[in-house]
Amino acid sequence: MAMVVAREWREIPGRYNLIGTKCGCCGRIFFPSRAFCPDCRRASIGKMEEFPLNRRGRIYSYTVIHGSEGFNARMTPYAVAMVLNDDGVMLEAQLVDVDLSKIEIGMRVRAVLRKLDEDGDAGVIHYGFKFVPDE
Amino acid sequence: MREVAVIGAGSTKFGELWDKSFRALGIEAGAKALSDANLGGREVDALYIGNMSAGRFINQQHIDALIADYTGFANKHVPATRIEAGGASGGVAFRQGVMAVASGMHDVVVVGAAEKETDMDDSSISEVLSATADAEWEAGMGLTMPSLYAMLGRRMVHEGLCTREEIAACAVNSHHHGTKNPDAQFRSEITVDTILKAEPVAEPLTVFDGAPISDGACAVILCPLDKAKEYTDTYAKVSAAEQASDTLAMFQRRSSITFEATKVAARRAYETAGINPSDIDVAEVHDEQTVGGIMALQDLGLYPVGKAGRAFLDGDTYFDAGRIAVNTDGGLKAKGYPIGATGVSQIVEIFKQLTNQAEDRQVKDARYGLAQSVGGTGSAVTVSILEAI
Numbered sequence: 029m030a031m032v033v034a035r036e037w038r039e040i041p042g043r044y045n046l047i048g049t050k051c052g053c054c055g056r057i058f059f060p061s062r063a064f065c066p067d068c069r070r071a072s073i074g075k076m077e078e079f080p081l082n083r084r085g086r087i088y089s090y091t092v093i094h095g096s097e098g099f100n101a102r103m104t105p106y107a108v109a110m111v112l113n114d115d116g117v118m119l120e121a122q123l124v125d126v127d128l129s130k131i132e133i134g135m136r137v138r139a140v141l142r143k144l145d146e147d148g149d150a151g152v153i154h155y156g157f158k159f160v161p162d163e
Numbered sequence: 164m165r166e167v168a169v170i171g172a173g174s175t176k177f178g179e180l181w182d183k184s185f186r187a188l189g190i191e192a193g194a195k196a197l198s199d200a201n202l203g204g205r206e207v208d209a210l211y212i213g214n215m216s217a218g219r220f221i222n223q224q225h226i227d228a229l230i231a232d233y234t235g236f237a238n239k240h241v242p243a244t245r246i247e248a249g250g251a252s253g254g255v256a257f258r259q260g261v262m263a264v265a266s267g268m269h270d271v272v273v274v275g276a277a278e279k280e281t282d283m284d285d286s287s288i289s290e291v292l293s294a295t296a297d298a299e300w301e302a303g304m305g306l307t308m309p310s311l312y313a314m315l316g317r318r319m320v321h322e323g324l325c326t327r328e329e330i331a332a333c334a335v336n337s338h339h340h341g342t343k344n345p346d347a348q349f350r351s352e353i354t355v356d357t358i359l360k361a362e363p364v365a366e367p368l369t370v371f372d373g374a375p376i377s378d379g380a381c382a383v384i385l386c387p388l389d390k391a392k393e394y395t396d397t398y399a400k401v402s403a404a405e406q407a408s409d410t411l412a413m414f415q416r417r418s419s420i421t422f423e424a425t426k427v428a429a430r431r432a433y434e435t436a437g438i439n440p441s442d443i444d445v446a447e448v449h450d451e452q453t454v455g456g457i458m459a460l461q462d463l464g465l466y467p468v469g470k471a472g473r474a475f476l477d478g479d480t481y482f483d484a485g486r487i488a489v490n491t492d493g494g495l496k497a498k499g500y501p502i503g504a505t506g507v508s509q510i511v512e513i514f515k516q517l518t519n520q521a522e523d524r525q526v527k528d529a530r531y532g533l534a535q536s537v538g539g540t541g542s543a544v545t546v547s548i549l550e551a552i
Contacts, residue, residue, distance in 0.1 A: 039299065058415075060300055088419065089321070091313035092366040093305075097290040100305045105363075108306050110314050110414055120414040122305045133321050144304065156304060 036152050043156035044141055048117065050079035057081070057117050083139040084162055085113035092128050099145045111137055111159055122158040138162040164265040166388035167401040169549060171200025172511040177379035177499030178348040185221050185279035186233045188380035192504075193234045193275055196382035201394050208269035210236060210243040213256030213276035215503035219291045221282050230275060249295035250451060252276065253506025254406070254536025254545030257383070261404040261547075264385045276508070277380035278501035288376050292502070295539040297412035309373055311413050311540050312452035313365035319420050320367075325457055327367055329472025331358040333456035334371055334497075336480045337490050341497025343482075343524040348377055348499035355476075358453075372453040377499030381507040383514065391552075399517040402436035402531070403548040405429075413540040422541030425462035432533070432546040433464075440464035443548075444529040445488040445516045447509035449537035450496050459535050460489070463546070488526045491516060506536035506545060517551040 041047040041061075048059035052075030053068040059081055065072035090109035093100075100106065107123040109131075123131065124142065137159040145154040173195025175188050183191075189212075197204055210231055218224045230236075231243035248255040253276035260274035280288050293302040296311060319325050332355055341347040353371060361369035391398040407427040410416055416423065433439060440463065448459035460471035460480075465487050474480055480489035492498045492512035495505055513532035515521045529551060536545045 089314040089318040091310045091317060091368075092363070093307060093310050094363045094365065095289070095309070096305065096307055097286045097293070101286065103305070106305065108304075108310050108314070110318075110419065118414040118416075118419070120301060120304060120306055120412070133318070154303075 033152055036154060046081040046083060046139060046157060048079045048081050049076045051075065052077055057115055059117050059119060081117060082114040085111045085119070085137060087123075087131065087133055087135045087137060088112045088118065089133060090123060090131050107131055109137070109159060123160070124158050125160045136162040165267060167261050167264045167385055168388040168391040168398045169383050169401060169510065169514045170386055170391050170395050170398045171196045171198075171202065171384035172382070172514040173199055174346050174381040174508055174511045175379050176346045177377045177501060177508075179281045179376070180378040181281060183378065185217060185223065185277060186229065188279060188378060189230050189275060189277045190233055192277065192380035192382040193273060196273065196384050200384040202271070202384065204235060205239070206271045207236060207241055207273055209263055209272050210241060211256045211260040211263070211272065211274045212243065212245045213253035213274070213503045213506055214245055215247055215249060215252045215278060215295070216291050217279070220288070221279050247503070248543045249538030250449065250502055251506055251536040251538030251543040251545055252503035253381070253508065254534070254547070255506065255543065257507055257510055257547060258404040258406050258545055260385050261401050264387060270386055270390065272385045273382055274385060274507055275380065275382040276504040276506060278503045279378050280376050280501065281378050285376065300412050307365065309368055309452055310365040312454045313368045315420060315458070316454035317367060319454070319457070322420065324420065324469045325472030327359065328355050329476045330453045330457055331355045331372065332472065332475035333450055333453040334358055336475050336478070337450055337494035337496035339481060340491050340524055341493030344493050344498055347493040347497050348375055349493065349497040368452060368454070374451050374495035374500035377501040379499055379501035379504050379508070381504050381511050383507060383510050397518040397520070398552060399514050400550045400552055401547065402438070402550045403432035404545070405431040405435065405547070406543070406545045407431070409542050411539065411542050420458070421462050422458055422537065422544060424541050424544035425459060425535060425537070425546065428544045428546040429463045429535070432548050436531070436548045436550070438531060438548070442531050443487055443533050445491060445513065445526045445532045447490055447492070447512055447532075447534040448494070449505070449535055450490060450494045451500060451537065453496070455537065456490070456494070463533065463535060482524045482526050488529075491521065491524045491526060506534070509534035509536060510547065510549070513549045517549055
């Protein structure tokens with residue numbers, strides 16, 4: 029789906045660098061970043077701190093996708109995973125540079141910057157994080 | 164608040180209905196429901212319409228005006244409201260209609276719901292479906308709706324809560340009931356083995372774990388319970404119409420193998436209706452993917468965690484098993500999944516069961532029926548309970 033450039037660049041901190049937020053009241057970490065903490069609500073406004081997420085974690089669950097659309101249709105079969113990172117934050121992203129038959133729950137992975145999508149031949153190229161095995 | 168009754172219901176056949184337009188489907192369902200309630204149409208005070216994505220499927224926004232116009236209600240300038248909540252659009256529309264009657268704002272309300280998917284190519288349809296997940300952080304990262312359910316399913320198997328075969332058995336149950344529903348898209352039995360050996364979509368799920376692409380429309384008529392007898396002798400009481408929300412993206416939840424919104428909506432619904440899960444005789448659950456059917460039975464409290472899959476595999480969920488009958492119309496898997504129409508389709512089936520009109524799939528002595536409608540991966544859930552009168 030084609031997006032205008034602004035929709036791409038305003039999400040760069042999160043998508044490229046996994047910058048989330050940490051609540052200054054209760055310490056809960058959020059990704060993607062949130063303007064306030066849903067637990068602490070008004071008390072947290074103005075107290076949300078930028079928090080660079082640990083890029084390493086373990087696979088909580090995964091699947092190999094055989095049917096997809098758009099740019100990703102040409103990537104099939106490809107893996108996606110739910111990853112509990114070492115800060116205890118759950119993330120979802122693709123899992124690449126991996127033998128699809130050797131993925132396991134509990135496997136160590138780390139986030140790297142990769143191409144996610146493109147808006148046709150002349151449009152914006154979307155980058156973001158994907159996971160790779162962390163040997 | 165006033166007590167509310169369902170006094171009529173109608174459904175089109177579900178399927179790839181290439182000869183029928185969005186308008187034609189809406190009109191057919193509405194006319195069937197009005198005639199079922201013995202209404203001419205002049206009695207109707209308001210319309211509520213569930214629809215997920217006509218804007219993308221047929222390039223038509225302003226569905227409220229379209230439906231009001233082509234069902235003849237624009238003549239009388241009846242207020243019409245369109246509701247979108249992903250896969251729960253129909254469920255939320257039903258609740259809005261119930262609230263309108265309960266509040267005293269309106270007396271006779273039509274809740275309609277329709278989706279026309281097959282005017283679009285298959286790949287684009289999947290893209291629209293994935294847009295009910297988080298477009299930025301799930302769909303935009305290459306995740307699809309089946310892949311989200313697949314990860315839940317794999318984790319459930321990993322934790323020993325069910326087996327892959329039990330997950331597949333949810334579709335076996337839906338197909339079995341589909342053979343008995345003339346409106347169903349699929350009217351053939353399926354086996355666990357066929358499902359497991361089919362083309363993979365998102366491992367371990369295959370093409371037969373997922374509900375199909377469908378067109379279809381449904382409608383129900385509501386009025387105050389104490390006025391129902393003025394129109395018909397076959398009506399059911401709405402004992403509860405509850406709704407709950409959760410994070411848009413699945414990964415932001417504290418628990419990943421339950422839909423908390425289902426639990427919360429169900430708890431409120433049982434409380435409002437003054438009953439326990441064990442009082443339910445027949446349930447319609449959102450089996451968009453088989454995994455969702457297993458999760459529903461557990462989250463609704465109809466089975467303990469770890470026992471729902473076995474119930475499907477053992478056939479305890481069949482209409483004539485004498486236990487809680489599940490998805491007696493074929494569910495989303497076999498009746499079909501015209502997304503926005505589904506939540507109302509479930510109410511149509513519960514209404515038929517409680518008024519003894521379910522013919523070959525009639526659950527004996529059904530008193531309480533429940534319908535669970537899910538948007539996205541449990542980001543919006545409605546749980547409604549109807550009671551036989």
